[in-house]
Amino acid sequence: MVYDVCIIGSGAGASPVAYELSKAGFSVVVLEKGEFYKEDDFSKDELAVSRRKMFVPELKDEYHIVIQKEPNGETKEYKGTWSFWNGSLVGGSSNLMSGFFHRLKPNDFRLKSVYGEIDGANVIDWPISYDDLEPYYTKVEEVVGVSGKVVKHKFSEPRSKMHFPYEKLEENEATKWFDKAALDLGLTPLPTPRAIISRNLLDRNACYYSHFCGGFPCASRAKGSGRVLLQQCPAKIIPKAFVYKLVSDKFSVKEALYYDEFKKSHSIKAKIFVVAAQAIETSRLLLNSKNKHFPNGLANNSNQVGKNLIFSAGGAGSGTFYLKDLSKFDGDALMSRGLFFNRFIQNWYEFSQNGKKYKGGTIDFLFEHPNIIPNIIEQFYDDDGNLLYGDKLMAKIKANIYASRKLTFEVFNDWLPTNTTFVSVSDTYKDKYGVPVALINLEAHKHDLKVGEFLSKQAVKILEKMGAKDVSYNASYDPPPNLVAGGARFGDDPSTSVLDKNCKAHELTNLYVSDASFMPTGGSVPYTWSIYANSFRVADIIKKRLLNLV
Incomplete structure (x- = not known):
């Protein structure tokens, strides 16, 4: 059988393409490296489910080689000890996201034009504008499901309509302390949109507030993962299918070769191929698909595949509220489990220092993860590093777990693309399938840390204003593998890019890439909403092509 469309991957970059094209009547096959889990498989028992680790390959079988250049010039190599896997299962890492959804802003599409060049960074403008993506942001709200409350103010994300289609999720009463502190500091506290539905709809159940979003799949199907889209469309899904090569002639891809769980090779033929295996694996697949027409890797005669890899720069921090400092009413509100702390600040999405305008970022505030196991483990030692046990350990657990609660923050700002952060493939090392492994080369731009440090310090001021104790933060050069x-x-320009503005490879007639690989810059927000939106845009482009409308 020759399918109309073959999609490699099944996450946020893949599922909208499968959803739209299969519902339009085209034959679509999805090849996913991981398993197809059902809701019953997603227990919220923190002992039974080991969060993200349960849904990624074992590094002893499928490892990465990470080469990191640190600020002091020292280079360190990590072979099989640093994982950049993010979710090998149907729906991909969208199953494991927290669902903080923010749109990019118009200036994010024009980083070079608005903020100028930065030495050592390959900053360019996007070939499309915010207006091109806006209808698809709105479509994601409806189809994937975004809950929230829009407050109209000068920091609002541009919108075609000033409301979300689904009501905001229930919030902890402590958000009122945050709002007051932020307003007292002259800031604008904002309710965070979430890709989690607040009522039963879309053939899905509403959130039941386990609060196990980050790193855990959703048992209620409330979270807007790629899996729930695929469950609502007739696309054929082949799980446990590791695509190791795309076979092409000079002009087009002819077939995708994949191994099943028994390492038996299979072939899929299609008119159009869409790669959405997540950025590192997408580059690895293209680089490993070299042939006489593409000796440097598929679609890589310009030597741009794997280049300009980006992550999300920023920082993180926390402050602790102790029950002994609160009234009973406030203490009961604080310790009320399950309800979200959905707040973010974008007052410094753009800021000026010494007369120069800088691109800033977003600060999301949230309660620490409710998984009790790592929280308990943190109590095993005293301040001097001595192991605690017995009554001393129980006293510390009671003081830090049951008599207090942490409010944390995450900072998101641009990771600038550079010549020194890129993906290549090894000439020596191979995974369990005999396929060359990815070499992930890392060197963060010093500007990234400067902005992340600035934003983290602003977040600290809010926590201190709220009355939090033990406030701390960390801004790091280490990239978050899930972003x-x-x-x-x-x-x-084909000489400086792999894809055209429609996300079709410049050098091949029928190859598209619809995961985050397409992004020349990432903006100062988590990427997922933009990946979903662009994937729906690519689906429309392919649909018109299959209908011979273009």
Whole structure:
């Protein structure tokens, strides 16, 4: 059988393409490396489910080689000890997201034009504008499901309509302390949109407030994962299918070769191929698909595949509220489990220092993860590093777990693309399938840390104003593996980009890339909403092509 469309991957970049095209009547096959889990498989028992680790390959079988250059010039190599896997299961890492959804803003599409060049960074403008993506942001709200409350103010994300389609999720009363502290500091506290539905709809159940969002799949189907989209469409899904090569001639891809769980090879033929394996694996697949027409890797005669890999820069921190400092009413509100702390600040999405305008970012505030196991483990030692046990350990657990609660924050700002952060493949090392492993080369731009440090310090001021104790933060050069993009950036110039503005490879007639690989810059928000939106845009482009409308 020759399918109309073959999609490699099943997450936020893949599922909208499968959803739209299969519902339009086209034959679509989805090849997913991981398993197809059902809701019953997603227990919220923190002992039974080991969060993200349960849904990624074992590094002893499928490892990465990470080469990191640190600020002091020292280079360290990590072979099989640093994982950049994010979710090998149907629906991909969208199953494991917290669902903080923020749109990019118009200036995010024009980073170079608005903020200028930065030495050592490959900053460019996007070949499309916010207006091109806006209808698809709105479509994601409806189809994937975004809950929230829009407050109209000068920091609002541009919108075609000033409301979300689904009501905001229930919030902890402690959000009122945050709002007051932020307003007292002259800031604008905002309710965070979430890709979690607040009532039964879309053939899905509403959130039941387990609060196990980050790192855990959703048992109620309230979270807007790629899996729930695929469950609502007739696309054929082949799980446990590791695509190791795309076979092409000079002009087009002819077939995708994949191994099943028994390492038996299979072939899929299609008119159009869409790669959405997540940025690092997408680059790895293209680089490993070399042939006589593409000796450097598929769609890589310009040597741009794998280049300009980006992550999300920023920082993180926390402050602790102790029950002994609160009234009973406030203490009961604080310790009320399950309800969200949905607040964010974007007052510094753009800021000025010494007369120069800088691109800033977003600060999301949330309660620490409710998984009790790592929280308990943190109590095993005293301040001097001595192991605690017995009454002393129980006293510390009671003081820090049952008599207090942490409010944390995460900072998101641009990770600038550079020549020194990229993906290549090893000439020596191979995974369990005999396929060359990815070499992940990392060197953060010093500007990233400067902005992340600035934003983290602003977040600390809010926590201190709220009355939190033991406030701390960390801004780091280390990239978050779950927030990765680039490697096949789109653009109008084939010599500096892999894809055209429609996310079709410049050098091949029927190859598209619809995961975050297309992004030349990432913006100062988590990527997922933009990945979903662009994937729906690519679906429309392919649909018109299959209907011979273009």
